[in-house]
Amino acid sequence: MSLSRTRPLLLPLALMLAFELWARLTHLQSDSLAPPSAILVALATALADLSIPIATRDTLFAAFAGLAVGSAIGLSLGIAFGISRPLDRLMEVTVEAIRPIPSIALLPIALIALGFGYRMEIVIVAFACVWPMLIMTRSAVRSIEPRLMEVSRALRLSAPQRIAKVVIPAALPRIFVAFRLSAGIALIVAVTVEIAINPIGLGAGIMLAQQALRADLMLAYLVWIGAIGYALNVLMIAAQRRLFGRAALAGDNP
Amino acid sequence: MNRAAILWRVASILVAGSFVAAWQLIADLRLVSPVFLPGPDRAWAALVRGFSSGDLAGKLIGTLEHMAYGWLAASIAGIALGALIGSSKVMRAYVAPSLEFLRPLPVSAIIPVAIAMLGLTQGMALFVIAFGAIWPIMLATIHGFAAVEPRLYEVARSLQMSRAAIIGKIALPSALPDILAGMRLSLTVALILSVVCEILAGLDGLGQWVLLSARAFRSADLFAGVILLGATGYVTSIAVSLVEQRLLAWQTAAR
Numbered sequence: 338m339s340l341s342r343t344r345p346l347l348l349p350l351a352l353m354l355a356f357e358l359w360a361r362l363t364h365l366q367s368d369s370l371a372p373p374s375a376i377l378v379a380l381a382t383a384l385a386d387l388s389i390p391i392a393t394r395d396t397l398f399a400a401f402a403g404l405a406v407g408s409a410i411g412l413s414l415g416i417a418f419g420i421s422r423p424l425d426r427l428m429e430v431t432v433e434a435i436r437p438i439p440s441i442a443l444l445p446i447a448l449i450a451l452g453f454g455y456r457m458e459i460v461i462v463a464f465a466c467v468w469p470m471l472i473m474t475r476s477a478v479r480s481i482e483p484r485l486m487e488v489s490r491a492l493r494l495s496a497p498q499r500i501a502k503v504v505i506p507a508a509l510p511r512i513f514v515a516f517r518l519s520a521g522i523a524l525i526v527a528v529t530v531e532i533a534i535n536p537i538g539l540g541a542g543i544m545l546a547q548q549a550l551r552a553d554l555m556l557a558y559l560v561w562i563g564a565i566g567y568a569l570n571v572l573m574i575a576a577q578r579r580l581f582g583r584a585a586l587a588g589d590n591p
Numbered sequence: 592m593n594r595a596a597i598l599w600r601v602a603s604i605l606v607a608g609s610f611v612a613a614w615q616l617i618a619d620l621r622l623v624s625p626v627f628l629p630g631p632d633r634a635w636a637a638l639v640r641g642f643s644s645g646d647l648a649g650k651l652i653g654t655l656e657h658m659a660y661g662w663l664a665a666s667i668a669g670i671a672l673g674a675l676i677g678s679s680k681v682m683r684a685y686v687a688p689s690l691e692f693l694r695p696l697p698v699s700a701i702i703p704v705a706i707a708m709l710g711l712t713q714g715m716a717l718f719v720i721a722f723g724a725i726w727p728i729m730l731a732t733i734h735g736f737a738a739v740e741p742r743l744y745e746v747a748r749s750l751q752m753s754r755a756a757i758i759g760k761i762a763l764p765s766a767l768p769d770i771l772a773g774m775r776l777s778l779t780v781a782l783i784l785s786v787v788c789e790i791l792a793g794l795d796g797l798g799q800w801v802l803l804s805a806r807a808f809r810s811a812d813l814f815a816g817v818i819l820l821g822a823t824g825y826v827t828s829i830a831v832s833l834v835e836q837r838l839l840a841w842q843t844a845a846r
Contacts, residue, residue: 344684344685344688345684345685345687345688345689346688347685348685348686348689349689349692368707369704369707369708370708426599426602426603427599427602427603427606428603428606429599429600429603430600430603430604430606430607431603431606431607431610433825434607434821434825435821437821437822437824437825437828438817438820438821438824439779439782439783439786439820439821439824440783441783441786441787441790442786442797442798442801442816442817442820442821443817444790444801444802445801445802445804445805445813445816445817446627446805446813446814446817448805449626449627449805449808449810449813450627521695524697525697525698525699528697528699528700529697529699529783529787532699532700532702532703532787532791533699533787533790533791534790534802539700540699540700543700543703544703546703547703547704547706547707550707552707555703555704555707556704558700558703559700559701559703559704562696562697562700563692563693563695563696563700566695566696566697567692567695567696569695570695
């Protein structure tokens with residue numbers, strides 16, 4: 338039992354140890370690599386002087402704000418398209434024409450329209466989050482047990498009541514899966530926008546460390562960004578299990 | 592396609608057309624400053640002008656090259672590594688958890704590291720695109736190999752097939768649907784990372800084109816570039832879906 342638990346850790350630990358030894362033995366001097374011990378020290382220093390915590394706050398703020406806006410739009414469009422087949426068919430070409438635009442291509446447009454800062458980043462993150470939400474909500478709504486809709490019609494629920502009392506509860510487990518995926522995308526897009534152009538947050542921090550030739554700090558940022566991505570993923574999966582239990586597994590295989 | 596489907600399609604195209612018309616109207620009435628929002632007429636003119644002068648075609652080819660080389664390198668390496676890891680229980684137990692840990696890492700965070708190692712070069716862009724695109728393919732391959740019907744392996748053992756033969760004749764074909772789905776996913780990643788690398792390193796391509804157009808406030812050129820990027824994403828993903836359907840025709844036929 339103990340072996341099967343520790344086994345996944347063996348490879349990364351061995352790699353780090355080997356790298357540390359190699360760096361010490363060759364007295365590594367490099368602009369791109371640093372031994373793990375130096376990375377840890379840089380990470381601790383940057384955490385202590387609040388530069389990483391502030392950057393994390395900026396990145397997460399932009400990512401979550403974009404996620405909120407994007408998933409609200411995606412959710413409402415997804416519900417509308419899922420309920421009304423004619424609407425879905427009418428909008429098909431429009432959606433198909435806009436969706437393949439890579440979110441990052443909007444960056445220059447957002448840049449000249451909104452300038453640097455939170456707003457342009459939020460817009461780009463929102464654009465990226467709309468699509469998975471829209472597509473998965475639409476298919477979730479469409480696969481709702483038809484008898485539920487019949488019951489709601491027999492009860493003469495109005496359209497808003499039907500959405501609030503039948504459609505959303507029935508589709509919620511799969512909508513949450515879409516939300517979880519969108520959250521991952523939001524973080525990725527936020528960091529990418531910061532690395533490409535926006536001078537705030539973790540992405541800007543790692544670029545600055547690279548330009549200052551601080552390999553240890555740059556890799557510390559990399560490790561930290563990885564940890565944030567991992568933590569967000571673990572958190573969302575835990576929330577999904579807790580909120581929906583087994584029901585959530587139904588939609589996990591798109 | 593029956594008649595109703597065609598009618599819906601036409602109606603849908605008309606709706607999209609009316610959105611373009613509304614965009615034209617907004618631009619003509621100057622509800623939004625023309626500095627930010629050119630009308631579709633100006634964007635189209637810029638597109639035509641760019642192609643007739645050859646500038647835009649060159650940038651498009653540049654982006655397609657970055658994308659294709661990085662994606663192909665990622666596909667080959669991803670399938671090879673995935674086959675290596677997925678076909679061995681020991682490797683799966685030791686290596687797969689580390690890969691799962693790395694998966695949620697925003698791959699663009701590797702760009703500064705790549706710049707520090709390789710400079711602002713084509714090699715850097717290739718490395719970043721391949722690094723980003725390899726994950727979906729490799730993880731899908733590992734998953735596909737792990738999900739092969741165990742009885743097929745038993746048959747292979749009783750036929751005394753070599754490991755290479757087992758991989759080539761049994762594991763790869765049955766993992767193919769997973770692998771192709773991973774390759775389709777990573778195509779989008781490759782396009783996004785190509786654009787980011789072109790923006791950062793000033794490499795010849797559409798990313799550089801849209802950034803320079805934005806810097807010079809040439810919004811018509813900028814929109815032409817964005818439209819072209821959308822078309823690139825659309826056409827490449829359709830192409831991969833077609834290949835996918837063709838390669839997997841045996842599977843639907845068997846059902």
